[in-house]
Amino acid sequence: MENNIAVKVDNVSVMFNLNKEKVDNMKEYFIKLITRKLRFTEFWALQDVSFTIEKGERLGVLGFNGAGKSTLLKTVAGVLKPTKGSVEVDGVIAPLLELGAGFDSNYTGKENIFLYGATMGYSRKYIEERYDEIVEFSELGDFINVPIKNYSSGMRARLGFSIATAVEPEVLILDEVLSVGDAKFKAKSEKKVTSMFKKGVTVLFVSHNTPQVRRLCNKAIILDHGKIIAYGEANEVCDKYDELVKGGKK
Amino acid sequence: MDKNPENWKIVQKSKFLSDFVKYRYLLTEIVRRNIKVQYRDSVLGIFWTLLQPLLTTVVLALVFGGFFGKSADGISNYVIYLLCGRLLYDFFSQSTKRAMKSVRLSAGVIKKVYVPKYMYPLGNVISCFITFLISLIILVGFLVGYSFTDKAVPITPYILLSVVPIAVLFILCVGVGMILSTAAVFFKDAEYLYDVFCMLLFYATPIVYVINNMNMNKYVQLGIKANPLYSIISMFRDCVLNGCMFNLNHLWYSLAFSVICVLIGALMFKKKQDKFILHI
Numbered sequence: 001m002e003n004n005i006a007v008k009v010d011n012v013s014v015m016f017n018l019n020k021e022k023v024d025n026m027k028e029y030f031i032k033l034i035t036r037k038l039r040f041t042e043f044w045a046l047q048d049v050s051f052t053i054e055k056g057e058r059l060g061v062l063g064f065n066g067a068g069k070s071t072l073l074k075t076v077a078g079v080l081k082p083t084k085g086s087v088e089v090d091g092v093i094a095p096l097l098e099l100g101a102g103f104d105s106n107y108t109g110k111e112n113i114f115l116y117g118a119t120m121g122y123s124r125k126y127i128e129e130r131y132d133e134i135v136e137f138s139e140l141g142d143f144i145n146v147p148i149k150n151y152s153s154g155m156r157a158r159l160g161f162s163i164a165t166a167v168e169p170e171v172l173i174l175d176e177v178l179s180v181g182d183a184k185f186k187a188k189s190e191k192k193v194t195s196m197f198k199k200g201v202t203v204l205f206v207s208h209n210t211p212q213v214r215r216l217c218n219k220a221i222i223l224d225h226g227k228i229i230a231y232g233e234a235n236e237v238c239d240k241y242d243e244l245v246k247g248g249k250k
Numbered sequence: 251m252d253k254n255p256e257n258w259k260i261v262q263k264s265k266f267l268s269d270f271v272k273y274r275y276l277l278t279e280i281v282r283r284n285i286k287v288q289y290r291d292s293v294l295g296i297f298w299t300l301l302q303p304l305l306t307t308v309v310l311a312l313v314f315g316g317f318f319g320k321s322a323d324g325i326s327n328y329v330i331y332l333l334c335g336r337l338l339y340d341f342f343s344q345s346t347k348r349a350m351k352s353v354r355l356s357a358g359v360i361k362k363v364y365v366p367k368y369m370y371p372l373g374n375v376i377s378c379f380i381t382f383l384i385s386l387i388i389l390v391g392f393l394v395g396y397s398f399t400d401k402a403v404p405i406t407p408y409i410l411l412s413v414v415p416i417a418v419l420f421i422l423c424v425g426v427g428m429i430l431s432t433a434a435v436f437f438k439d440a441e442y443l444y445d446v447f448c449m450l451l452f453y454a455t456p457i458v459y460v461i462n463n464m465n466m467n468k469y470v471q472l473g474i475k476a477n478p479l480y481s482i483i484s485m486f487r488d489c490v491l492n493g494c495m496f497n498l499n500h501l502w503y504s505l506a507f508s509v510i511c512v513l514i515g516a517l518m519f520k521k522k523q524d525k526f527i528l529h530i
Contacts, residue, residue, distance in 0.1 A: 017528075074527075079360070079361065079362065093364075102362070104283060106287050107283065107287070119359055119363055119365055121272050121273050122275070123275050124278075
């Protein structure tokens, strides 16, 4: 892998077995195994997807529902192993997929900061150094010592966003997370992400919102039924996507 | 990242180790959370670790020592006998049951973020191990309490060797926990089935009875002796209750059994972990 490339996605295909009924107990499994009714339908969520992102580049991923955007992000994040092909990522990667996924609802906000940080692979010392910054950015104040089962969904998302962005990742995966919280926090979080851009972070950004992609990204791709149908400068690809959306409405 | 494919291979191989080092703080956080959350809303909190074995031992001692007096024949101190078996069995069943559920219960994390997944079964076994070590205080309390009565248990230096069966048991729990956690991802029924199995195991292990006192079919007796928990508990009782050296055959058998379980568990887990996300 060349030195200036941050993410390299090489001929990635992901297949899911869609069985007609979900077989998750032994009785059904054995009955169907014996009667040979264990059939699967193959479904390719991604087919031969290849692209590279250079360091400091910001790639927007556009596509309709079910186009394979989330599957793509999951393979880049290392959560999902591609059926074929390979993904290489150079540097620390911070997934911002669904904030607060690693929270324990019986834990207080403070305890969750450490738990979430640990889930992302950071040491206690590293999290302690950033603790004050996280609490301040989340605007939670005294609520930080309250179990998060008593939090509103906005408070949870704010805490999740604050932890995920307090670290200094080299590759940032954003899955429509910039719509967190109220208008004030939204502006603040966009500002935070833009400031991370200035530090030269590489970004993979998924959105339906073309104005936001134009504003934040310099490159973009369109996914359709698991294939890349357009790749290029963000503005050109966004124009194409807008046309597609209009075409669909006709 | 290196361009050289040779170096790539090395990177891949050492991923297990580097992951463990990188995520070791996650392991401590999982252990800490399990212990904290378990007793968070109870009035007595962590005291339940002591109270629970104490109360169940009283019940078992009443039932099997009192009503069915026969089972206590030839045992110098039946309560200690019972407690030894009970504490070790409890650790085994609790830790394996929790390890089994651990992967499914952390689906939220596993689906979103890359984490070394074996941390979850491992963390659950370790947290149960810590509560088990705390519950050993009850055993010490009974040993001290009985030393003032005519049922005093001889305390010899061999009691220090009790760490050996405890260590073997820990290895066994890790292995079985890995196997079960993998199985439970693909078949939820395994959890219910294992509950029943644990009940069977309770009676198939000489916890409340003495194996030589029972009028048993030769094959049943052989079956019970093949149970690694029997070997481990026997070793522990020799150290604590009888104050003598344990039978080395017990050690080799249970150790070999445990190590094989770990190997099978690790292999199964490694082979199947990429598919977890599709099933949880």
